[in-house]
Amino acid sequence: MWDDETAEHxxxxxxxxxxxEVxxxxxxxxxRLAGSGAALEFAIGTGRVGIPLAARGVPVTGIELSASMAARLRRKVDEATLPVVVGDMATTAVPGEFSLVFLVWxxxxxxxxxxxQVACFRNAARHLAPGGRFVVELWVPPLRRLPPGQSAVPIRTDDRHLVLDTYDLATQRCTSHHxxxxxDGTVRHGSGEFRYIWPAECDLMAQLAGLEPESRFADWDGSPFTTDSESHVSVWRKPPRATDQRPATC
Known part of the structure; x- marks a missing residue:
């Protein structure tokens, strides 16, 4: 779905x-999480987040599956400013160690x-320096809004854009219909298929990758994650080397 037309718009x-405000x-x-280190963005897209983060002085590298999306990013910044490797985020490797690997939206x-998805967590861990962090922004599937026998949930219903998500609960598959x-009065349709992940499932994937949970928020502003939160920003940390851990002092 991430073709030239999608990238253009x-x-x-x-x-x-x-x-x-977003x-x-x-x-x-x-x-803040990157600190003085470098950051790696999986699925960097057209650079919505990576470019302003680099402008803050954080060295950013991107991995992007779609050559069309990467080409759109390249119109905004050059390779020296923000290098991008075309490849998938589950297996593609780039040189160096990073204090932050992140995935948004x-x-x-x-x-x-x-x-x-487990391979993606492991790929993030491979790129992290000891003590580095992996951050994922993800929606919480609104399955409580599904009555028995119904598979579709309206997500957006304004005058210009209608979004309906359909769910297969047996496979955790979701299709977003836009x-x-x-x-000119015409209607344009597009759809994308996804696999939803529960927050607790993310924690298990992180554990399999050797990462430890550090924090979870409802949004980027640090608001608390609760039972009613519709999304989460989760942070896991790669344990520091034993030599980096200072002994406790009295």
Whole structure:
């Protein structure tokens, strides 16, 4: 689905995610977590987050499956400013160690099997320096809104954009159906398939990758994650080397 046409319109149809009140807290938290180290973004897309993070002085490298999306990013910044490797986030390796690896806006769900998602966690861990952090932003599936016998949940219903998500509870598969009402009166349809992951399942994937849970928020602003939260920003840490751990003092 991430072809030339999608890449060309991606920034426009995702305009709300570029709003300062959305993007600002995202970059603020990621910059704090990166500290003085470098960051690696899986599924960097057109650079919505990676470019402003690099502008903060954090060295950023990206991995992106879609050559079309990567080409769109390249119109904004050059290779020296933000290098990007075209490849999948479950297996692609880039040189160096990073203090931060991150995935935003549900991107890990583009991996449509549990095995691929586990491999993504392991790939993140391989790229992290000891003490480094892996951050994932992900939605919580709204399955409580599904009555018996119903498989679709309305996600967005404004005048220009309708989104319906259909769920297969047996396989944890989700298909997002998007309908855009164009200015000329026509309706454009697009869909994408995903595999949803529960927060506790993410924690188990992190454990399999040798990562330890550090924090979980409802959003990038640090608001508490609760039973009613519709999304989460989760942080796991790669344990520091034994030599990096200072003994306790009296």
């Amino acid at each position: 991606y920034d426009t149809i995702s305009a709300e995610k570029f709003a300062p 993007l600002g807290p995202t970059v603020d938290l990621l910059a 549900n991107s890990i769900s583009n991996l449509r099997t549990q095995a691929e 309908y855009w009402h164009e200015a």
